[in-house]
Amino acid sequence: MEHFIVSARKYRPAVFKDVVGQQAITNTLENAIVNNHLAQALLFTGPRGVGKTTCARILAKKINQDGTEKEGEDFAFNIFELDAASNNSVDDIRNLIDQVRIPPQVGKYKVYIIDEVHMLSSAAFNAFLKTLEEPPKHAIFILATTEKHKIIPTILSRCQIFDFRRIGVRDIKEHLAEVAKAENIDAEDDALHIIAQKADGALRDALSIFDRVVSFAGKNLTREAVTENLNVLDYTWYFQITDLLLENNIPQVLVTYNDILSKGFDGHHFVMGLASHFRDLLVCKNQQTIDLLEVGEQVKTMYFEQSQKTDTRFLIDGIDIANTCDLKYKTSQNQRLLVELCLMQLASLTFQGEKKNSSSGQRFVIPPSYFKSEKFTSEKITSAGSIQPKPIKKVETDSEVPEEIEKNTINEPSEEISSKKQVSEENVSEEKPTNGQPEKVIERPQILAERNAKKVSALSLKSIQKKQEIKQELVANQPDAENLPSNDFSEEEMQAAWTEYTANVESDGKYNLLSHLTMGVPKLDGAIIHLEFPNQTIKTEVERAKYELLGFLREKLQNYDIDLDITVNETAEKRYAYTTREKFEKMKEKNPLIEKLRREFDLDI
Numbered sequence: 279m280e281h282f283i284v285s286a287r288k289y290r291p292a293v294f295k296d297v298v299g300q301q302a303i304t305n306t307l308e309n310a311i312v313n314n315h316l317a318q319a320l321l322f323t324g325p326r327g328v329g330k331t332t333c334a335r336i337l338a339k340k341i342n343q344d345g346t347e348k349e350g351e352d353f354a355f356n357i358f359e360l361d362a363a364s365n366n367s368v369d370d371i372r373n374l375i376d377q378v379r380i381p382p383q384v385g386k387y388k389v390y391i392i393d394e395v396h397m398l399s400s401a402a403f404n405a406f407l408k409t410l411e412e413p414p415k416h417a418i419f420i421l422a423t424t425e426k427h428k429i430i431p432t433i434l435s436r437c438q439i440f441d442f443r444r445i446g447v448r449d450i451k452e453h454l455a456e457v458a459k460a461e462n463i464d465a466e467d468d469a470l471h472i473i474a475q476k477a478d479g480a481l482r483d484a485l486s487i488f489d490r491v492v493s494f495a496g497k498n499l500t501r502e503a504v505t506e507n508l509n510v511l512d513y514t515w516y517f518q519i520t521d522l523l524l525e526n527n528i529p530q531v532l533v534t535y536n537d538i539l540s541k542g543f544d545g546h547h548f549v550m551g552l553a554s555h556f557r558d559l560l561v562c563k564n565q566q567t568i569d570l571l572e573v574g575e576q577v578k579t580m581y582f583e584q585s586q587k588t589d590t591r592f593l594i595d596g597i598d599i600a601n602t603c604d605l606k607y608k609t610s611q612n613q614r615l616l617v618e619l620c621l622m623q624l625a626s627l628t629f630q631g632e633k634k635n636s637s638s639g640q641r642f643v644i645p646p647s648y649f650k651s652e653k654f655t656s657e658k659i660t661s662a663g664s665i666q667p668k669p670i671k672k673v674e675t676d677s678e679v680p681e682e683i684e685k686n687t688i689n690e691p692s693e694e695i696s697s698k699k700q701v702s703e704e705n706v707s708e709e710k711p712t713n714g715q716p717e718k719v720i721e722r723p724q725i726l727a728e729r730n731a732k733k734v735s736a737l738s739l740k741s742i743q744k745k746q747e748i749k750q751e752l753v754a755n756q757p758d759a760e761n762l763p764s765n766d767f768s769e770e771e772m773q774a775a776w777t778e779y780t781a782n783v784e785s786d787g788k789y790n791l792l793s794h795l796t797m798g799v800p801k802l803d804g805a806i807i808h809l810e811f812p813n814q815t816i817k818t819e820v821e822r823a824k825y826e827l828l829g830f831l832r833e834k835l836q837n838y839d840i841d842l843d844i845t846v847n848e849t850a851e852k853r854y855a856y857t858t859r860e861k862f863e864k865m866k867e868k869n870p871l872i873e874k875l876r877r878e879f880d881l882d883i
Contacts, residue, residue, distance in 0.1 A: 285457055285461075285488060286482045286486060289460075291329070291332055292336065293336060294307065294308055294336055297329050297333060297336070298329070299328070299443070299444075299445035300329050300443070303440050303442060304333065306440070311337075311340055316341065317437075318413050318418050318419065319410050319413070319419045319421070319437045319438065320420045320437060320438050320440065321395075321421045321422075321423070321429075321433075321434065321438065321440065322334060322420065322421070322422045322423075322440050322442060323422075323426040323439065323440070323442065324424070324441055324443065324444075325424060325442070325479060325480060326424055326480050326482070326483070327480030327481055327483050327484075328442045328481065329481070330442055331393060333442075334391045334422060337389070337420065338357045338389035338391065338418075338420070339357070341386070341387050341418065342356055342382075342386055342387055344386070355384055356382045356384060356385045356387065357388075357389050358377070358388065358391070360374065360390065361394060362396075363393075363394045366397050366399050366402055367401075367402060368399070368401045368402050368405050370402065371398070371405045372405060374406075375406075375409050378390070378409060378414060379414065381414070381416050382416055387416055388416055388417050390418070390420070391420045392419065392420070392421050392422070394424070395422065395433075396423045396428035406433070407433070407436070410437075419437075444478070445479050445481050446572075447474045447475055448474075450474035450477055450479075450481055450484045451470045451474040453481065454485075454488055455467075455470055457488065458470070458488075458499065461492070463497050463499055464497060464498050464499065467575065468577060469499045469501045469504040471573060472505065472508070473488055473504060473508075475572070476508055491504050491508070495507070509542065513573075513577060515534070515538060516551060516552060517584060518534060519531060519535075520556075520559070522534065523621070523624045523625045524587060524588065524628060526626065526628060526629040528622055528625045528626075531625055532621065532622075535617065535618065535621060539614070545617045546604070546608075548617065549600055549604050549607065550600075550604055552600050553596075553597050553600035553601055553604065556593050556596045556597045558573070558581055559593055560585075560593045560597070562578075562581045562585035563588075589628070596627065599620055599623050600620060603619075763836040763837060763838060764838060764839050765835065766837075767835045767836075767837060771835060772800070772802050772807065772835065775834040775835055776831075779795075779827060779830050779834075780795050783795065791820070794811070794819055795820070797811065797812075798810055798811065803843075805841065806840075806841055807831070807840065807842050807843065808845070809843070809844045809845070810846075811844065811845075811846055812846070812847065813846060817844050817845075817846050820844060821844060824842055828840060828841070828842060858883050862883050
């Protein structure tokens with residue numbers, strides 16, 4: 279069997295013009311040789327497989343050529359390669375220094391190529407410093423490394439540094455096409471492009487992958503053979519998934535993802551590839567960014583066609599959702615469910631967008647302006663507990679209802695309504711036709727209704743007219759004052775009724791309201807009960823229970839003229855006892871004999 283030479287060695291460049299993707303560095307080195315401006319210490323740094331060692335060998339051979347050498351002369355006696363990964367001790371560097379002193383027998387320069395120089399120990403670096411700074415005239419050092427940050431600064435300052443970059447996908451693909459042509463291999467453009475992407479900027483890796491795929495597929499290199507051999511998820515899956523997402527076909531999306539997993543592909547790679555696919559579609563939508571798409575010409579056409587069917591907002595949201603899934607994948611306990619949830623969210627993007635923008639009435643949305651409209655405020659609204667099975671009577675749509683009446687009707691609890699059922703039935707008049715319209719309905723007592731009628735705005739003639747109409751209706755529809763009891767009561771009776779109500783509140787478990795009602799002492803002024811609280815929050819909480827409290831007091835004291843006057847006095851402060859000392863002092867204020875008891879028995883607080 280004939281000896282096989284891998285493509286990375288067989289097609290290693292022998293001159294600078296054959297080096298792929300490093301034109302700036304090769305031009306600099308050629309000009310330095312021509313102009314006799316070459317430094318004696320060079321540092322080649324960059325990723326693996328980008329041509330560092332190749333350029334070092336070409337440079338070492340070229341600087342000794344003067345035109346008189348034989349054809350094919352490689353000056354092997356003048357080139358010394360040292361692997362610093364295995365020769366990293368001080369003794370190895372000392373042996374190198376001893377060899378440097380000897381001038382070359384053939385040619386003009388002796389070139390020392392030290393590969394993986396960052397593997398040298400600190401002592402070896404320090405032993406190398408003096409020779410690197412002032413080498414003999416016939417010695418040139420070329421250091422190569424993939425990790426420049428591990429080299430000490432004193433070495434870096436003595437070298438001329440050349441940074442090798444990753445080789446582009448297009449350059450690798452073109453070089454692979456030349457190799458395939460030289461080997462008489464029929465290779466598809468998409469197949470070579472996949473190999474170039476898999477190499478990740480390293481030409482040596484690309485040539486190694488090329489040899490492996492050729493061994494699998496033979497002389498005919500197809501895209502299907504490359505994807506199968508490299509275990510790469512074919513881009514056709516992403517086109518299929520995207521079409522299903524745009525159709526909101528969630529079941530088929532999940533079935534397709536299951537087929538991908540059954541072929542042995544990783545869910546994490548799928549999510550990352552899907553985000554990259556969305557990015558490529560987004561790139562295709564603008565002529566200025568289409569050059570960022572690194573795919574073959576045939577695939578570029580497919581990307582362009584699908585990009586016309588996708589919306590920019592869908593692609594941006596899709597990239598964000600896929601990227602979030604990518605970040606959460608490693609920490610997720612159920613990784614498959616995480617990816618499936620991501621796909622369902624992606625499939626719902628356009629569905630939700632259609633719903634939001636739909637004008638067909640499938641999704642009913644009430645605008646905020648409706649609640650301020652005259653139609654809404656003209657309807658009679660009752661609390662949930664007071665809904666009757668019979669139809670709710672409505673007020674005329676051409677008149678305004680006082681805001682306070684509407685508010686009181688909404689906040690009035692069902693207990694109060696049930697306790698005042700008789701009064702409410704007397705206040706509701708029968709519906710009689712008046713000029714073809716239903717008669718207005720008023721449910722509040724005469725005193726409260728008159729006070730609410732005063733709150734109608736009077737800033738215009740129309741408002742004044744409506745105010746007069748409402749006032750006349752209130753007087754006409756309210757029962758006589760004789761029907762509402764208005765018995766006299768003392769402050770002690772009021773306090774007793776107040777205490778009974780707080781006891782009911784405590785039995786109902788409303789401890790927050792109980793603390794508010796027992797915070798101060800209610801004061802009576804005629805039929806008005808005055809309450810004073812230290813802040814607005816407590817006032818609001820008590821006002822929510824105001825009508826239930828009024829209903830209880832009016833029923834208990836048989837006086838429907840009773841009303842509450844709640845005010846806020848932020849300067850008033852109720853002092854609570856928190857510590858044991860404060861509690862003791864508060865008890866002593868109520869009963870001074872407690873102090874005598876403490877001293878008599880020598881008690882501690």
